[in-house]
Amino acid sequence: MPLDRLRLDLEFMPSPDPGRPGLLIRDPMRYTDTVLIVPPQLVASLAHFDGESSDNDLRHALFQALGDIRSGEVADQLKSALDEAGFLENESFDRIRAGAEREFAEQAVRLPSHLGPGGYPEDPQELNRQWDEYLRAARSQANECTVAIAAPHVSPFGGWESYADAYAAIPKSAAEKTFVVLGTSHHGELDRFGLTRKPYATPYGDTTPALNLIDELERAAHGAVAMEDYCHAVEHSIEFQVVFLQHLFGPNVRVLPILVGSYGRSIYEGGLPENNENVARFLGALGEIAARDAKDLFWVLGIDMAHMGRRYGDRFLATADRGEMAAVADRDLARIDRAAANDAKGFWERVQENRDDLKWCGSAPLYTFLKTVPEAKGELLRYQQWNIDEESVVSFAALRFER
Numbered sequence: 001m002p003l004d005r006l007r008l009d010l011e012f013m014p015s016p017d018p019g020r021p022g023l024l025i026r027d028p029m030r031y032t033d034t035v036l037i038v039p040p041q042l043v044a045s046l047a048h049f050d051g052e053s054s055d056n057d058l059r060h061a062l063f064q065a066l067g068d069i070r071s072g073e074v075a076d077q078l079k080s081a082l083d084e085a086g087f088l089e090n091e092s093f094d095r096i097r098a099g100a101e102r103e104f105a106e107q108a109v110r111l112p113s114h115l116g117p118g119g120y121p122e123d124p125q126e127l128n129r130q131w132d133e134y135l136r137a138a139r140s141q142a143n144e145c146t147v148a149i150a151a152p153h154v155s156p157f158g159g160w161e162s163y164a165d166a167y168a169a170i171p172k173s174a175a176e177k178t179f180v181v182l183g184t185s186h187h188g189e190l191d192r193f194g195l196t197r198k199p200y201a202t203p204y205g206d207t208t209p210a211l212n213l214i215d216e217l218e219r220a221a222h223g224a225v226a227m228e229d230y231c232h233a234v235e236h237s238i239e240f241q242v243v244f245l246q247h248l249f250g251p252n253v254r255v256l257p258i259l260v261g262s263y264g265r266s267i268y269e270g271g272l273p274e275n276n277e278n279v280a281r282f283l284g285a286l287g288e289i290a291a292r293d294a295k296d297l298f299w300v301l302g303i304d305m306a307h308m309g310r311r312y313g314d315r316f317l318a319t320a321d322r323g324e325m326a327a328v329a330d331r332d333l334a335r336i337d338r339a340a341a342n343d344a345k346g347f348w349e350r351v352q353e354n355r356d357d358l359k360w361c362g363s364a365p366l367y368t369f370l371k372t373v374p375e376a377k378g379e380l381l382r383y384q385q386w387n388i389d390e391e392s393v394v395s396f397a398a399l400r401f402e403r
Helices: 040-048 055-066 071-085 091-106 124-136 156-168 172-176 211-220 239-249 264-269 277-292 324-340 344-355 363-372
Strands: 011-014 023-026 036-038 146-151 178-184 193-195 225-227 254-260 297-302 307-309 377-389 392-402
Touching: 023 040, 036 040, 036 071, 040 055, 040 071, 055 071, 124 156, 124 239, 146 156, 146 239, 146 363, 156 239, 156 377, 156 392, 172 239, 178 239, 178 363, 193 211, 211 225, 211 254, 211 277, 239 254, 239 297, 254 363, 264 344, 277 363, 297 363, 307 324, 324 344, 324 377, 324 392, 344 363
Parallel strands: 146 297, 178 254, 178 297, 193 225
Antiparallel strands: 011 023, 023 036, 146 392, 193 254, 307 392, 377 392
16 A cells, blocks of 8 residues: 655745754644654655555665664654654544634634744734834825725735835725735635634734625625635734734724635636636625725735745745846836736736746735726835745735725
8 A cells, every 4th residue: 555645735844953953844734733853864755655655665765764674663653753743645634634624613713823933922012012113114104095005924024114114005094994805825725715704813802804795705706715714724914914904993993804815727727817717706796895885995915926046946046136036026016017007917917927937925816906996006115025034035015006
């Protein structure tokens, strides 16, 4: 029998602990909190967890690597560790995943999942101080004509200047409106839209979900919607926007949170995203809400742009604003220009170039907005590139839109 396949959605990275070198493996979906560090001499053997190699193949590879007759014991320990962690595509993982999804479904609120380093402070007073500091440095101002903003969803400490410029552009009058938050679904299905009726809980308190609009979308776009989508439990693209909105307008802001799955089929196979009937049905339903309730809605996009460098599969080392990243900036700005003009087709044609070799994770939410609010015209407030590590760069921007 072949060995169980290693899950393809896991995160792999070099161990950050000098005392424990090797390959660190963790679950970005947080079905399990287990973190494994595979020693260097065992890393190559992970290739045998491909759904085709046998147990004998694994034992032989480990004997070759270790030169030890006890390699059979090591093979059993490795299989057991991966199985217990829920890192293999098998019944153990099915049970772990079902338990995590059931736990999320039973929760009264969507709990915060990005507190602490890399996210934002857990203490409300410290959070207030930090967010005030960011916003004081904004070079944009509130504009009563603004109906939408696009902000990053990268870690706030990395993209704080763009966050600040985007959120400083929101007028105070937006406080009484429903915030339609379109966030990238990094883990959701292609051409699907994740909804939840749960309030988002943060150190500031709980949001007010726009239940009538959520229910309307579920009815009108049946088949296109994943209701109580577990991706909400772990996704940061909406959570960071919610915290900024609560900071500005209080904890009970009314929110319609929508996770937008990738339009990858369109990128790789051609045609427009709405050629898919599920996408077309959802865009139609959301467009009707946008037209009918235009005066009562404010739109927030949580999007990042290019992902370049070793972390993202490129062969070159990426440095913000230097070398290859200067050409990336030119291409990013060309896409932003088409989005600001609300040229949805022109924007998407640029995304499809080279099958989106820029790897924009925010292209689907941005296209969704352009198709849903076709009268909106945009303005670039700030464009940035940031080294997320020494070898890789993420780009993002602050934009505002008005009718």
